[in-house]
Amino acid sequence: MLTSITAYSYGIAAIAFFTLTLLLLTSWRARIFGTALTVACVLTMFWAASIAYQAVSGISLPLLTDILEILRNAGWSIFLLMLLGPFQQTNSLPPFKFKLKPYVVGVVAFYCLLLLVSIYTYWKLESPQGKTGFMTGIVGRVVIAVMGMLLVEQLYRNTPAKGRWGIKFACFGIGGMFAYDFYLYSDAMLFRQVNMEIWTARGAVNALIVPLVAVSAARNPQWSLGISVSRRILFHSATLLGTALYLLAMSAAGYYLRFFGGSWGAVMQVTFLFGAVALLVGILFSGAFRSWLKVFISKHFYNYNYDYREEWLGFTRTLSEHGHGLGERTIQAIAALVESPGGVLFISRESGNCEPVAHWNISLPNESESASGSLCQFLENKQWVIDLQEYDSNPEKYGAIFIPQWLRVFPKGWLIVPLILLGKLFGFMVLTQPRSRIKLNWEVIDLLKIAGSQAASYLAQQESTNALMIARQFESFNRMSTFIVHDLKNLVSQLSLLLSNVEKHKNNPEFQKDMLDTLDYSVQKMKLLLHRLSRGSSIEHPAPLFIDKLLRQTLTLKSVFEPKPELEILDPDLMVVANWDRLERVIGHIIQNAVEATPKDGKVTICISKQEALVVVEIKDTGQGMSKEFIRERLFKPFESTKSAGMGIGMFESREYIHELGGQIEVSSCQNTGTIFRVILPFHMHVDDVKNAVSRQE
Incomplete structure (x- = not known):
């Protein structure tokens, strides 16, 4: 009964594939893909027909069945590989063409090996070790099924989304065929025999994939998919496939050691498996092996050595990441390319x-190279990548260039890569020998030159940033020094006015007291300025202060001047938040200017008042005044002054600091009439408010 079902099952499969073959040869004639698909269908048809014939006739031909099954799988595998390959229309070639020949050669060699294994297995089935031969053949079929599923997965994954409409049913059908084979032979490995019910249903299952392949062939008869296989996916797939084959070989070797080892079999098996796993881990984590595999894949499976998108993303990522210095990251980024x-x-x-x-994985040399020397001039003019080994063997190629001895004997020195910025030599890089042999062709050299120019722009930007930072530090120091010098100038002016009034008021006890107070203040102020200058910076912290007390102290120092400034306090005990010394310097400078601009018979008045949430300090004089144009264009401009010995930064500093406190300065002036400065600051708290807050807390 089971025999007749087998005949019907595989007979239907043979008829289905025969029909699909006729359609491919007539209505759906295509290019090489159609030929490959036709060959795969023909081989599948003969395989199914041979099993159906054996079921009907009762003649068993296991070797023929195995050979036809291997050829069937080879046909479908090569068809999938061609879809992954470069046989596309000339005007739609992908940017990274996938070399098909190494794959086809590898698959053909693999299936030839399986044919030999199948013949060997057939011979083993006739020998006392039949079970051993049986297991060897089953493992090979499992490997075929896994490889077929991987190819289908890669085909579907790497097909653009708009192209999957044309191939998804073929992927489902072919993938289902390999998946069913995996299920069949995995079950056989588990139970040490082929399940005949699963084997019988296999023919009908293969017949079901015909409509799926036919739908894809009708939708896309040319099979022009424009697929570009990612190098990263290929690298990981090759690593995974190699690891799987290694593990299978390791398992088989361990099985034979246990089977033939006698009493030492178990010990030998465990020792062998441990050593094999340790070797595998060492290989997988070996930088040299990974480098060799990448170079091997690029050399034998692609027309171009690099996936430029991946390389440029990795190059930029390395230059932009944090951790090491930019110089070391630059070396890593360019070195990774080769x-x-x-x-x-x-x-x-x-x-x-x-x-x-900067250096990476090598000691930093003490020597330097002259920028006007022949080497640097050659790198700048020619912009060549110099191969030190080629220079040693064929120096004529590089003309009259002289490479110094210390560079020629550089430890493991290999390449000198110029870093060109705006047509000039910014620097160069010396790279050590690669982990795996790389052929220097035009593609590698051009990539290194472009990467060197890109790296030079990053390095130049860092150099400019560092230079700008240093310039800003000097600018900050110079600015602080300028303000300190300005303060010293004000002190000198005060002392000069004091001396000018000594002859007139030297016998006045009140003048003598004011003179001593002014001298003491000037000495203390000079000491403070010298202290700030020696520290190189000024750390000034704002704090609440009474504005009327600050103005009283300021006017005490101005009491020896003529006209003597007068203070009017409309609202006492007003508090603002500021640094005492800086605010005193700012307001004192405005008062000093008012006194100097007013004749001795004039008047300078300072008034303190509160307007809503603001404290207003008004400095009013009856001096010569200023024009609106001068106030608008020159008054607050740094390094602009109408005084012969002035520095022009006093009013600039005053306005900047008042703005820093959240206030503002208002100026109104009429020529030959006088000027009014209004310094407006945020009100902090009235002293009565402080007392009320304290009483509420108590």
Whole structure:
């Protein structure tokens, strides 16, 4: 009964594939894909027909069945590989063409090996070790099924979304065929025999994939998918497939050691498996092996050595990440392009030499190279990547260039890569020998030159940023020094006015007291300025203060001047938040200007009042005044002054600090009439409010 079902099952499969073959040869004639699909269908048809014939006739031909099954799987595998390959229309080639020949050669060699294994298995089935031969053949079929599913998965994954409409049913059908084979032979491995019911249903299952493949062939008869296989996916797939094959070989070797090892079999098996796993882990984590595999894949499976999108993303990511210095990251980024494990970066300096500034996995040399020397001039003019080994063997190629001895004997020195910025040599990089042999062709050299120019722009930006930072530090120091000098000038002016009034008021006890107070204040102020200058910075913290007390102290120092400033306090005990010394300096400067601009018979008045949430300090004089144009264009402009000995930064500093406190300065003036300065500051708290807050807390 089961035999007749087997005949019907595989007979239907043979008829279905025969029909699909006729359609491919007539209505759906295509290019090489159609031929490959037709061959796969023909081989499947013969395989199914041979099993149906054996079921009907009762003649068993296991070797023929195995050979036809291997050929069937080979046909479908090659068809999938061609869909992954470069046989596309000329005007739709992907940017990274996938070399098909190594894959086809590898698959053909693999299936030839399986044919030999099948013949060997057939011979083993006739020998006392039949079970061993049986297991060897089953493992090979499981590997075929896994490889077929991987190819289908890669085909579907790497097909653009708009192209999956044309191939999804073929992927479902072919993938289902390999998945069913995996289920069949996995079950056989588990139970040490083929399940005949699953085997019988296999023919009908294969017949069901015909409509799926036919739908895809009708939708896309040319099978022009424009697929580009990612190098990263290929790298990981090759690693995974190699690991799987290694583990299968390791398991088989362990099985044979246990089977033939006698009493030592178990010990030998465990020792072998541990050593094999340790070797596998060492290989997978080996940088040299990973480098070799990447170079091997790029060399034998692609027309171009690099996936430029991936390389440029990795290059930019390395330059932009945090951690190491930019110089070391630059070496890593360029070295990764040629699998170099280390290098040294040289940058042109103001000394006229290219000096070593960064290194990676190699010691930093003490030597430097003159920017006017033949090497640097050659790198700048020719912009060539210099191969040190080629220079040693064929120096004529590089003309009259002279590479110094210390660079020629550089530890594991390999390449000198110029870093060109705006047509000039910014520096160069020396890379060490790669982990795996790389052929320097035009593609590698051009990539290194472009990467070197990009890296030079990053390094130049860092150099400019560092120079700007230093310039700003000097600017900050110079600005602080300028303000200190301005304060010293004001003190000198006060002392000069004091001396000018000594002859007139030297016998006045009140003048003598004011003179001593002014001298004491000037000495203390000079000491403070010298202290700030010696520290190199000014740390001034704002705090609440009484504005009337600050003005009283300021006017005490101005009491020796003529006209003597007068203070009017409309609202006492008003508080603002500021630094005492800076605010005193700001308001004192405005008062000083008012006194100097007013004749001795004039009047200078300072008034303190509160307007809503603001404290207003009004400085009014009856001096010569200022024009509106002067106030608008020159009054607050730094380094602009109408005084012969003035520095022009007093009013600039005053306005900047008042703005820093959240206030503002208002100016109104009429020529030959006088000027009014209004310093407006945020009101902090009235003293009565402080007392009320304290009483409420009590």
